[in-house]
Amino acid sequence: MLNIALPKGRLGEKVHGLLSSVGYAAGDLSDMGRKLVFENEEAGVRLFLVKPSDVAIYVEHGAANIGIVGKDILEEDRPDVYELLDLGFGKCRMCVAGPKGFADDGCGTLRVATKFTNVAARYYASLGREVDIIKLNGSIELAPLLGLSDLIVDIVETGSTLRENNLAVLTEIMPISARLIANKVSFQFQREEIGRLREILAEAVGAK
Ligand code: PRP
Numbered sequence: 001m002l003n004i005a006l007p008k009g010r011l012g013e014k015v016h017g018l019l020s021s022v023g024y025a026a027g028d029l030s031d032m033g034r035k036l037v038f039e040n041e042e043a044g045v046r047l048f049l050v051k052p053s054d055v056a057i058y059v060e061h062g063a064a065n066i067g068i069v070g071k072d073i074l075e076e077d078r079p080d081v082y083e084l085l086d087l088g089f090g091k092c093r094m095c096v097a098g099p100k101g102f103a104d105d106g107c108g109t110l111r112v113a114t115k116f117t118n119v120a121a122r123y124y125a126s127l128g129r130e131v132d133i134i135k136l137n138g139s140i141e142l143a144p145l146l147g148l149s150d151l152i153v154d155i156v157e158t159g160s161t162l163r164e165n166n167l168a169v170l171t172e173i174m175p176i177s178a179r180l181i182a183n184k185v186s187f188q189f190q191r192e193e194i195g196r197l198r199e200i201l202a203e204a205v206g207a208k
Helices: 010-021 052-060 071-077 117-127 160-164 184-189 191-205
Strands: 002-007 037-040 045-050 066-070 082-086 092-099 110-114 131-135 151-156 167-176 178-182
Touching: 002 010, 002 052, 002 191, 010 066, 010 178, 010 191, 045 052, 052 066, 052 071, 052 178, 066 071, 071 092, 071 117, 071 167, 071 178, 082 184, 082 191, 110 117, 117 131, 117 151, 151 167, 160 167, 178 184, 178 191, 184 191
Parallel strands: 002 045, 002 066, 110 131, 110 151
Antiparallel strands: 037 045, 066 178, 082 178, 092 151, 092 167
C-alpha cells in the first residue's frame, strides 16, 4: 500500500478530480464528512487528508510515502523530500502586493505582512532591502488596509481579493502550482510503485 497525503480545501478538490480520473480515488473525498483516511485496495493506495501545510511534514517523516502539495509550501518550508512532478494545476503566483501605485522609496524599514515569512525574508534579502516581516495566518490583505504593514507577500490566484480591497500586484516573486512529492527513503524502496503512479499522473496532466 502506498500512503498518500493530500491537501484539504481548494487544491484538494482538484487533486481528488485527478485521482478519480486515473482510478486512484478512494471513497468519496468530495463528501468526506469528518473521515480522514480512505483506502482503495485495488489501486493499492491509502489516501489521507491533512491541512495543506502539513502534507510535506507527513511525507518528510515517512508517515506518507508521497503527497501532493503547492509549490508555495515547498518554497516556504523547504522540506527534505523529492519533488517528482509539476502537476500543472492549482496555478497561482506568489506576489508582493500593496496599495495601487505604492513606490518603495528605499528609506527606513519596510513592513511586510505574510503567511510566507521565509519566502518574504529571502526575497527582500536578495534585494538587500531592510524589512520587518509580520507573520499572519490569513486575510493578509487586511494588513495594509489597517496600517499594520506597508505591503504583503501572498498568493494571488484570480486577483479578486486584491481588487476588492483596492490593492494591486507590485511584483511577481514566483509562479506556483501543485507538485507530487515523495519521501526519500520510500522513493528508494518503493521506487516501482511510486514511479508507476508518477507516470500515470504525468500522462493524465500532459506532463513528461
Ligand atoms: C488565499 C490568498 C489570498 C487569496 C487569493 O487566501 O491568501 O487571500 O486566496 O485568491 P484570489 O487571487 O483568487 O482572490 P485563502 O482563500 O486561502 O484564505 P486566507 O485569507 O485565510 O489565507
